[in-house]
Amino acid sequence: MKDILSIDIHTHILPEHIPDFKSKFGYGGFIHLDHHKTGCARMMMDDRFFREVGCNCWDPKARMDECDEQGVHVQVLSTVPVMFAYWAQAHHTHTLSKFLNDHIAGIIEKHPKRFVGLGTLPMQAPDLAIEELTRCKKIGLKGIQIGSHINDWNLNAPELFPIFQACEELDMPIFVHPWDMMGQDKMSRYWLPWLVGMPAETSLAICSMIFGGVFERLPKLRVAFAHGGGSFPATIGRVQHGFDVRPDLCAIDNNRPPSDYIGRFWLDSLVHAPEVMDLIVNLVGADRVALGTDYPFPLGELQPGKLIKSMNYPLEKTSQLLHGSALSWLGMDKKNFL
Numbered sequence: 127m128k129d130i131l132s133i134d135i136h137t138h139i140l141p142e143h144i145p146d147f148k149s150k151f152g153y154g155g156f157i158h159l160d161h162h163k164t165g166c167a168r169m170m171m172d173d174r175f176f177r178e179v180g181c182n183c184w185d186p187k188a189r190m191d192e193c194d195e196q197g198v199h200v201q202v203l204s205t206v207p208v209m210f211a212y213w214a215q216a217h218h219t220h221t222l223s224k225f226l227n228d229h230i231a232g233i234i235e236k237h238p239k240r241f242v243g244l245g246t247l248p249m250q251a252p253d254l255a256i257e258e259l260t261r262c263k264k265i266g267l268k269g270i271q272i273g274s275h276i277n278d279w280n281l282n283a284p285e286l287f288p289i290f291q292a293c294e295e296l297d298m299p300i301f302v303h304p305w306d307m308m309g310q311d312k313m314s315r316y317w318l319p320w321l322v323g324m325p326a327e328t329s330l331a332i333c334s335m336i337f338g339g340v341f342e343r344l345p346k347l348r349v350a351f352a353h354g355g356g357s358f359p360a361t362i363g364r365v366q367h368g369f370d371v372r373p374d375l376c377a378i379d380n381n382r383p384p385s386d387y388i389g390r391f392w393l394d395s396l397v398h399a400p401e402v403m404d405l406i407v408n409l410v411g412a413d414r415v416a417l418g419t420d421y422p423f424p425l426g427e428l429q430p431g432k433l434i435k436s437m438n439y440p441l442e443k444t445s446q447l448l449h450g451s452a453l454s455w456l457g458m459d460k461k462n463f464l
């Protein structure tokens with residue numbers, strides 16, 4: 127099964143050296159890497175420790191070596207969501223986005239058969255975001271990654287619609303990643319922001335795009351959601367029932383039922399449990415579930431594709447999950463990678 131083309135749509139990368147944006151911009155809150163020993167670095171938010179990372183977080187060679195060992199042929203690269211910096215002054219986020227996007231574009235240029243790139247945008251300033259989106263397309267990135275919300279805007283916000291419209295026009299698919307998790311003041315223990323907050327964020331994003339009519343108004347926009355759609359798949363019955371019994375609350379911006387949009391968007395396969403893999407594949411279809419691992423982070427699938435391969439699905443379905451769905455979401459062809 128190692129020979130089946132495997133494309134991992136959910137992996138994160140950082141530049142090895144991140145400028146000191148705090149001194150550059152005159153205020154803090156940005157991430158930099160403290161290379162305190164060979165092959166390891168501390169992600170620091172100003173002076174505060176955020177996360178320890180290994181060289182596979184920045185070194186394409188280390189990543190390709192691991193991919194070769196693990197049977198992954200292509201990684202779709204995106205930044206780490208803590209880099210979004212939507213909270214910062216928009217022109218600073220724009221500068222930061224350009225830096226991160228150029229970094230990823232440089233890697234793609236060197237290794238076009240091993241990596242595909244997603245850009246990040248200053249989403250809090252839609253005009254700048256569209257400008258950078260257009261540039262991302264020019265420098266060879268194949269889509270963008272955005273957060274599950276943008277400051278006070280959920281993804282139904284009218285301010286964001288022109289960005290989504292531009293993504294559709296430019297044929298740039300979107301990967302929605304949970305971040306800045308809701309309810310963190312109630313989740314100080316047990317890693318709950320990651321275990322409870324993140325899945326809720328992803329459902330927030332999906333419901334906002336459905337109820338807000340984004341999918342309805344942009345039929346060609348291709349969107350994939352991280353972590354198997356978070357808590358959405360298990361609660362689709364509740365969401366649909368809510369729409370049925372309280373259209374006065376749910377159907378105010380879009381009167382089509384939520385279930386109509388099942389199969390309209392992609393989910394990654396990062397669910398860690400065979401029962402849930404069956405659930406999402408049965409719900410949205412194998413052609414809408416794509417391998418995604420959250421590489422190189424520990425809450426990801428540590429042996430990429432292991433869950434999909436353990437499901438004993440027919441070969442065609444397995445191939446669909448390992449690369450077919452990724453290709454259709456990215457709008458790419460298998461021969462790009464052979």
Ligand SMILES: [Zn+2]
Pocket residue numbers: 136138303352420
């Ligand atoms: Zn991730």
